[in-house]
């Protein structure tokens with residue numbers, strides 16, 4: 085949520101900041117701004133709306149002279165998404181400018197106290213309160229690091245921020261607490277950002293900042309301190325393997341389409357080094373010292389939660405491990421029943437989702453073993469889990485998650501096969517069959533996708549009039565139905581609900597008429613007969629139906645799209661992109677902002 089970029093180096097800073105903000109725009113895009121020091125003066129540019137609005141305000145004169153500065157792209161939490169509330173925020177007394185992600189929970193108390201002391205505020209944000217408090221601290225402590233430390237002792241909540249001062253041109257301070265912040269180490273230039281793509285074109289050398297750490301940097305030097313004691317902290321510089329191309333559109337009209345089409349490669353990358361074809365074994369060295377769980381508890385949000393729910397079906401039916409799946413925002417406030425046989429699996433693409441992290445911390449505190457499944461290397465979830473398995477899907481830029489879910493399904497299945505091998509050695513044949521089918525899956529899927537997109541484009545146009553949709557599935561395809569509905573609503577703004585098909589007649593069927601279509605997932609498996617009956621009930625009420633079918637499961641419905649047939653759970657890898665493409669094509673046809681849908685942002689780092 086919200087993006088931060090800060091730069092100090094030898095290049096003109098504003099183009100670097102704008103480039104960084106472009107790559108962070110997926111984290112928030114309702115307003116943006118930047119600030120820098122030039123000629124002994126703080127310069128501030130802010131605009132509401134997309135980044136282009138900010139760019140059009142930048143006059144090309146003096147902006148090219150500054151070689152350091154801070155930038156921000158916002159997803160509003162406190163106050164409307166207008167220019168006044170856009171970051172950076174200034175404190176004019178001390179000539180400080182600050183960009184901030186997160187929420188200062190006690191901001192109102194601090195604001196009232198500062199107001200009583202004569203401080204005037206221009207915006208409704210908690211960020212302005214933060215910069216004014218630092219300024220207040222500076223009056224007492226006469227040193228910026230000490231002023232920051234004094235301030236951080238008083239604030240509650242989550243934050244990642246970067247600060248500049250007119251009186252110290254070229255120096256930037258930044259700190260974090262429960263909100264991601266990274267430091268990028270260049271040659272004669274350094275970066276701070278909330279996500280790696282912001283500085284990826286310049287450096288792959290990264291320092292992952294932890295909670296309670298404060299960094300001071302300029303073009304040639306950097307030091308990290310404990311933000312309470314101001315004792316120096318030694319940090320390791322790590323090299324990330326992400327490449328710049330992976331964070332670009334690569335000829336596709338939208339990141340979402342690119343990421344949907346990347347899924348065959350994602351499957352290959354996820355499988356790489358994890359399958360031993362000769363011995364017909366799954367290799368997950370991360371799990372070497374971990375016993376097969378007696379009971380697994382999966383916790384996640386949104387699309388990652390749907391992946392977890394899908395995992396319940398495969399894990400229980402193949403590995404025989406009982407699985408509970410919970411939404412992190414609910415789980416974190418529930419009573420945790422002590423049951424030492426449980427292992428927890430937290431799933432998150434970003435590894436920074438606030439609710440998922442809070443749930444993880446709770447579980448760790450109670451002494452349960454924690455396994456993390458995560459895409460972003462070095463993210464909070466990856467660092468805080470006892471054991472982490474990376475999905476290796478590469479950067480996912482589009483707000484709507486697609487390839488990340490694909491990679492989560494691959495890993496969940498690998499985990500299932502791995503534990504099946506240990507729990508049920510008699511299942512050797514199904515493991516061999518799974519490995520064989522997995523190996524051919526990427527190529528089959530790659531061939532299938534263009535034609536799938538062509539067909540779905542036509543179907544989605546025919547249904548673009550719909551105001552509401554049901555997505556139905558049974559068994560392993562019930563979580564897929566939830567995901568299909570989530571994708572459609574988030575990027576096309578068409579109301580959609582996912583249901584287990586058998587639930588329809590317990591209420592929802594009351595909504596069906598000729599203007600309420602249904603998208604059914606009806607492959608030829610043991611539940612086909614059941615779903616056929618559900619669809620007949622819909623047709624009897626004049627409901628229109630689109631169905632995903634397979635050879636042998638043809639249905640007499642309005643529109644049908646046949647997908648190839650493969651081994652058991654792997655059929656999901658054809659169904660998932662079909663659902664994603666349906667949402668994508670509908671959104672494009674309706675002229676919506678596919679990659680940056682309204683009210684959303686990638687990586688929900690606030691509760």
Ligand code: F6R
Nearest residue numbers: 386387388432433434437484485
């Ligand atoms: C939907 C979507 C969200 C995320 C959710 C969890 O397309 O992207 O529902 O899946 O916010 O995010 P992560 O996986 O980063 O924890």
